[in-house]
Amino acid sequence: MRPEFPALTRLAPVAIACGLALQATGAQAQGAPSVDPGPAAGGAPLRVLDARVRLGGERLHLPGGERMGLAGLTELLNVGGEWWVGPGAYGAATGKRGGLFVPGFEGAWSHPFSDWLAVDAGVFMGGGGGAAAPVGGGLMLRPHLDLVFRFPGFYTGPTWSKVWFPSGQINSNQVGWMINVDSSFRYRPAAFSGTATDGSATGLGFDHIDAMVTMAKPRGSLTTSGQPLTQRIGLVGLRAERIVDGPLWAGIETAGAASGGVAGYAEVLGTAGLRWPVIGDRLSLGVRASAGLGGGGNVNTGGGILLKTAAGATLRLTDTLGIGAELGVVDAPRGHYKAATAAVSLNWSLDVPAADLGDWSNTRPGTPTRMEFGAGVERYRAARKDGGARPLEAVVLQVNRFVTPNVYVTGQAHSAYAGGAGAYSVGLFGLGAQLPVTPRLRLGAEALAGAAGGGGVDTQGGAIVQARAYADAALTDSLSLRIGAGKIKSVHGGLDAPVVDVALVFRFGVDRAGR
Numbered sequence: 001m002r003p004e005f006p007a008l009t010r011l012a013p014v015a016i017a018c019g020l021a022l023q024a025t026g027a028q029a030q031g032a033p034s035v036d037p038g039p040a041a042g043g044a045p046l047r048v049l050d051a052r053v054r055l056g057g058e059r060l061h062l063p064g065g066e067r068m069g070l071a072g073l074t075e076l077l078n079v080g081g082e083w084w085v086g087p088g089a090y091g092a093a094t095g096k097r098g099g100l101f102v103p104g105f106e107g108a109w110s111h112p113f114s115d116w117l118a119v120d121a122g123v124f125m126g127g128g129g130g131a132a133a134p135v136g137g138g139l140m141l142r143p144h145l146d147l148v149f150r151f152p153g154f155y156t157g158p159t160w161s162k163v164w165f166p167s168g169q170i171n172s173n174q175v176g177w178m179i180n181v182d183s184s185f186r187y188r189p190a191a192f193s194g195t196a197t198d199g200s201a202t203g204l205g206f207d208h209i210d211a212m213v214t215m216a217k218p219r220g221s222l223t224t225s226g227q228p229l230t231q232r233i234g235l236v237g238l239r240a241e242r243i244v245d246g247p248l249w250a251g252i253e254t255a256g257a258a259s260g261g262v263a264g265y266a267e268v269l270g271t272a273g274l275r276w277p278v279i280g281d282r283l284s285l286g287v288r289a290s291a292g293l294g295g296g297g298n299v300n301t302g303g304g305i306l307l308k309t310a311a312g313a314t315l316r317l318t319d320t321l322g323i324g325a326e327l328g329v330v331d332a333p334r335g336h337y338k339a340a341t342a343a344v345s346l347n348w349s350l351d352v353p354a355a356d357l358g359d360w361s362n363t364r365p366g367t368p369t370r371m372e373f374g375a376g377v378e379r380y381r382a383a384r385k386d387g388g389a390r391p392l393e394a395v396v397l398q399v400n401r402f403v404t405p406n407v408y409v410t411g412q413a414h415s416a417y418a419g420g421a422g423a424y425s426v427g428l429f430g431l432g433a434q435l436p437v438t439p440r441l442r443l444g445a446e447a448l449a450g451a452a453g454g455g456g457v458d459t460q461g462g463a464i465v466q467a468r469a470y471a472d473a474a475l476t477d478s479l480s481l482r483i484g485a486g487k488i489k490s491v492h493g494g495l496d497a498p499v500v501d502v503a504l505v506f507r508f509g510v511d512r513a514g515r
Contacts (some may be wrong), residue, residue, distance in 0.1 A: 004150075005404065006135060010054060010133065010355050016480065027095050027146065027250075027371050032097035034341065034375040035418045035435070038432050042098070045188065045189060046186060046187075046188060047186070047187055047188065047189075048184055048185070048186050049078055049079075049116035049184065049185040049187075050077070050078040050182070050183075050184060051075060051076065051077050051078070051086075051182075051183040051184050051185045052075070052076045052084065052180045052181070052182060052183065053073075053074075053075050053179075053180065053183055054072070054073070054074040054075070054076065054088070054178055054179070054180045055071070055072070055073055055178065055179055056071070056072045056074075056159060056176055056177065056178035056179070056272070057069065057070070057071050057072070057093065057176050057177060057178075058159070058161060058163075058174045058175070058177075059094070059174055060163055060170070060172040060174055061172045061173075061174070061178070062095075062097075062133070062169075062172070062398050063134060063169050063170075063171060066095065066096075067094075067095055068092055068094065068095035068096075068097050068100075068133075068303075069092065069093040069303060070090055070091070070092060070093065070096055070163065071091055071092075071093040071293065072088060072089070072090040072091075072124075073088060073089055073090075073230040073301075074086060074087070074088030074089075074106055074124070075087065075088065075183075076106065076108055077185055081318045082109055082110050082111055083107070083108070083109060084107070084108045084109075084110060084122075085105065085106065085107045085108070086105065086106060087101065087103070087104070087105050087106075087126070087375070087397065088103070088104065088105070088106050088124060088126075089101060089103040089104070089126070089268070090102045090124070090126070090128075090140070090142070090290050091268060091293040092130075092131060092133075092293065092295070092303060092304040092382075093293060093303055093304050093305055094303035094305070094334070095303045095304075096131070096195055096302065096303065096305070097130070097131035097132075097133050097295075097303070097304065098131060098293070098294065098295030098296075098300075098302050098303050098304030098305075098334075098335060099130045099131040099264070099265070099266065099294065099296030099299070099301065099304060100128070100130040100131045100133050100135075100142045100258045100295075100299035100304070100333065101128050101129075101130060101266065101268065101293070101296025101384060101415075101425065102126045102127065102128030102129065102138075102415070103126050103127070103128060103179075103395065103415050103425075104126015104127060104128075104140065104395065104486075105124070105125060105126065105155075105375070106123065106125075107122055107123055108120055108121065108122030108123075109121050109122065111343075112150070113334045115150065116145075116149060116150045116151075117149065118148040118150060118155070119145070119146065119147060119148060120144075120145070120146040120148055121143075121144065121145050121146070122143070122144055123141065123142065123143045123144075124140075124141070124142040124143075124144070125139075125140070125141055126139075126140050126395065126415070126417070127139055127140065127415045127416055127417025127418075127422070128140065128266070128397045128415045128416075128417075128422065128423070128425060129165075129168075129416075129422035129423040129454075129455070130295070130296050130422075130423040130425075130454055131295060131296065131304075131423075133168075134165070134169035134170060134171065134246075135165045135167075135168040135170060135342075135422040135423070136165055136166070136168030136169070136267075136422055137167040137168075137416070137417060137419060137420055137421070137422050138165070138167075138168075138415070138416045138417045138418070138421065138422030138423070138424075138455075139166055139167060139418065140163065140164070140165050140421075141162075141163075141164045141165075141166065141422065142161055142162065142163050142164070142314060143161065143162050144159050144160065144161035144162075144351065145159070145160050145161075146158070146159040146160075147159075148180075148258065148266065150192065151224055151428060153181065153182050154179060154181045154182060155179075155180050156177070156178065156179040156180070156403045157177070157178065158175060158176070158177055159175070159176050159177065159178045160173070160174075160175055161173070161174060161175075161176060163405075163408075165422075167418075167422075168422065171485075172194075175481055176245070186510075187508040187509060187510060187511060188368050188508065188510070188511070189477065189478070189508070190370050190371075190477075190478060190507035190508050190509050191192065191477065194235045196448055201483040206240040206251070206350060207241055207243050207349070207350055208240070208241040208248070208249075208251075208347060208348065208349055208350060208394070209238060209239070209240055209241075209347075209348045209350060210236050210238065210239040210241070210324065210346065210347050210348070210401075211236075211237075211238055211345060211346045211348075211429060212235075212236070212238065212239060212253075212255065212343050212344070212345040213232070213234070213235070213236055213343065213345070214235040214236075214237070214255060214341055214342070214343040215232055215233070215234055215235075215341065215342050216232065216233040216234075216235060216260075216330065216339040216340070216341045216344070216391040217232050217339055217340045217341075218230060218337065218338065218339045218341060219338050219340060220232070220336075220338060220342060221299070221300070221336055221337045221338055221339065222300045222336035222337075222496055223298045223299065223300055224298050224299070224300045225298065226300075227298070229299065229337070230456065231255055231261055231262075231351055232253065232259075232260055233259070233260035233262055233265065233339070234257065234259035234260055235257055235258065235265075235267070235451075236255060236256065236258045236427075236449075236450060236451050237254050237255025237256060237427070238253070238254060238255075238411060238429060239251055239252070239253035239254075239271065239345075240252050240253075244272075244282065247275050247276050247286075248272070248273075248274055248275045249272065249273055249274075249275060249368045250270075250271070250272040250273075251269050251270075251271055251272070252268075252270055252271065252501075253268075253269050253270075253290060254266070254267060254268045254269070254427070254448050255267045255269070256425075256450070256451035256452070256453070256462065257297050257451055257453065257461075257462045258450075258451040258461065258462045259461050259462065259463060260461070260463065261298055261462060262296075262297030262298060262299055262462075263451075263452070263453030263454070263461055263462035263493075264296040264297035264298075264423065264453030264454040264462070265294070265295065265296045265297030265299045265453070265462075266294060266295070266296055266297075266425070266427075266451075267292065267293070267294035267306055267330075268292050268293050268294065269290040269291060269292030269293070269294070269306060269308060270287055270290065270291060270292055271289070271290035271308075272288060272289060272290075273286050273288025273289065273330075274286055274287055274288075275314070278409030280504040281316070282315060282316050282318075283313065283314070283316075284314045285312075285313050286312060286313070286314065287309075287310070287311045288309070288310055288311075289307075289308065289309050289310075290307070290308040290309075290415055291305075291306070291307050291308075291311075291483030292305075292306055293306060293371045294306040296331070296333075296423070296453070296454060297453060297454075297462075299336040299337050300332070300335045300336040300337055300500060301332035301334075301337050302332055302333075302334035302335025302336070303334045303335070304332075304334075304335075305333060305334055306330060306331070306332055307330070307331050307332075307333060308328060308329070308330040308331075308341075309328055310326045310327065310328025310329075310341065310343070311326060311327060311328065312324055312325050312326025312327065312328075312343075313325060313326075314347055315341055316347075316349075319349070320348060320349045321346070321347065321348060321349075322346075322349070323344070323345065323346060323347065324343075324344065324345040324346075324347050325342075325343065325344050325345070325346075326341075326342075326343050327340075327341070327342055327343075328340075328342075328343070329341065329360075337478070340392030348409075350401070352487075354403050367398075367511040367513075368510065368511055369401065369402055369509065369510060370401075370402045370408075370507060370508075371399070371400060371401050371402070371507070371508055371509070371510055372396070372398075372399070372400040372408070372505050372506065372507050372508075373398070373399055373443070373505070373506045373508075374396070374399075374400070374503045374504065374505040374506070375395070375396065375397055375398070375503060375504060375508040376395075376396050376482070376502050376503025377393060377394065377395060377396060377501065377502060377503075378392075378393070378394050378396050378499055378500065378501035378502075379391060379392070379393050379499070379500055379501070380392060380416065380488060380497040380499040380500070381497050382419070382421065382424070382458075382495055382497060383457070383458040383490075383493070383494035383496065383497070384421075384456050384457060384458060384494045385456050385457070385458050386456065389497070390419060390420065391419050392416055392418070392419035392421050392424065392455075392457070393416065393418040393419050394414045394415055394416045394417065394424070394426070395414065395415050395416075395417055395418060396412060396413075396501060396503060397413045397414075398410060398411070398413075398503070398505075399412075400432060405433065406433055406434055406435060407432070407433050407434075408431070408432045408433075408506065409429070409430075409431060410428075410429060410430055410432050410446060410448070411427075411428070411429045411432070412426075412427070412428040412429070412448065412450075413425070413426070413427055413428075414426035414427075414428070414452075416455055416515055420455075420456075421454075421455030421456060421457055422455060423428070423454035423455040424452070424453070424454045424456075424457045425452065425454060425455075425472065426450065426451070426452040426464060426488075427450045427451055427452070428448040428449065428464070428466060429448065429450060430445070430446060430447050430448035430449055431447055432444055432445065432446040432447075432470070433445055433446075433483060434475025439474075440473060440474040441471065441472070441473055441474070442471070442472040442474075443469070443471055443472070444469065444470050444471075444472060445467070445468070445469045445470075446466075446468050446469075446486075447467055447469075448465065448466040448467070448468075449463075449464070449465045449466075450463075450464055451463060451464060452464040452490070452495075456492035457495060458490065458493040458495050459490040459492075459493040459495050460490065460492040460493035460494075461490075461491065461492040461493065463490070463491035463492060464488065464489065464490050464491065464495070465488075465489055465491065466486060466487065466488040466489070466499070467486050467487055468484045468485065468486025468487075468499065468501070469484060469485065469486060470482050470483060470484030470485075470501075471483055471484075472505065478505075478506055478507050478508065479505070480505045480507070480514050481502070481503075481504060481505075481508055482502070482503045482504070482505050482506070483501070483502050484499075484500070484501045484502075485498065485499065485500050486498070486499050487499060
């Protein structure tokens with residue numbers, strides 16, 4: 001039997017965004033700094049939480065003398081005093097375990113000794129695995145202690161950590177290095193119903209979301225067993241973008257295999273590019289470059305580092321929706337994977353004034369729109385490739401953005417932490433509807449599609465669909481408990497099971513740009 005690999009279709013904005021405000025409970029929301037709005041803001045209070053984006057790297061000791069480089073990305077919110085919480089993800093970057101990913105959450109304590117020196121301590125907990133690494137059920141714990149040297153806008157320093165998979169064979173102590181960049185999370189109460197704002201509540205600050213379908217044609221590539229890799233690979237994924245200045249933008253992209261016989265293959269990349277209008281405010285041309293991690297599905301990406309370049313065009317159909325197409329190449333410089341790519345995308349403008357494509361820096365008053373961040377767990381009996389079916393438990397991260405008062409688009413990431421399927425992960429996106437029954441009770445339903453694989457779960461090809469219904473009970477004005485049930489099904493594999501889930505959901509408002 002060939003080794004199993006993860007399908008961490010991370011839906012990047014989902015993986016990093018989900019649960020940021022979730023961890024900021026109702027008490028945190030009420031205690032967050034508030035800026036009294038002027039008349040142009042329509043009386044909507046603006047709340048700001050300090051945030052930190054953290055990138056780190058370290059080298060683990062695995063059984064048998066193996067070494068593996070591990071990279072991590074975490075975003076933490078200040079929830080009072082010296083305490084921070086937020087989501088993050090870790091992935092293999094060097095060695096031979098390309099495709100190992102672990103998403104989860106971290107709690108941290110940060111204590112300054114002076115304006116330039118501090119100490120950080122925290123614990124990350126998540127679920128994942130892949131690349132046949134000995135992770136057991138997938139639960140990962142990472143306590144760490146950092147010495148911090150502070151500079152204006154960021155800090156950096158050495159970090160000591162312990163990476164432990166309690167049900168697996170990885171238990172490593174190491175020293176690494178990290179860098180944190182200061183940021184902020186700006187939002188409004190979800191219930192605000194004013195007619196105009198000043199446009200300053202930007203949440204995570206993403207301006208565009210692209211839903212992508214990509215075909216990759218390998219060239220001179222090998223599987224991890226050394227066989228030629230020649231079949232076309234179909235990928236589905238998302239890209240989240242933020243305008244930096246003028247035509248320059250930056251963001252995060254992710255994709256997972258949905259066809260091509262490599263279920264479990266996934267990519268998680270940082271990306272940046274340039275975009276120029278060429279025909280009025282409707283057609284633009286652009287180029288971009290990406291770097292990050294990828295692997296799994298028997299694709300030989302070596303340690304996991306991926307590089308990608310692409311060029312394409314975007315045609316805006318309405319003020320908020322457009323379609324795009326691009327051609328590119330992807331390469332694993334430390335492995336044996338290189339492919340030509342062709343992609344089409346549905347582009348959604350979120351919080352930038354798309355009415356004037358040529359003026360990316362233009363800002364104008366907007367109106368608030370509701371968003372939800374959720375984190376929880378789910379359980380179902382998953383069909384396995386060995387012919388059996390066993391219970392599986394997974395972490396679930398979700399972000400919803402409402403397009404009408406009752407309809408929203410959703411992106412979700414699921415990753416196993418128990419049930420003997422440590423490398424199993426799912427990425428989904430789709431539509432949902434929500435109906436208020438009483439002031440504190442809502443009923444909802446969702447229809448989702450995406451990609452899944454790894455952990456020995458029978459998701460042949462990777463394409464997957466899920467339907468669920470839920471009841472949402474408000475605990476505070478911003479925090480609720482959500483209990484759901486539904487069904488998950490692989491399009492081509494044997495996975496076909498009822499699902500139950502429970503989550504905490506944080507609701508908040510961001511300013512949608514005026515049109």
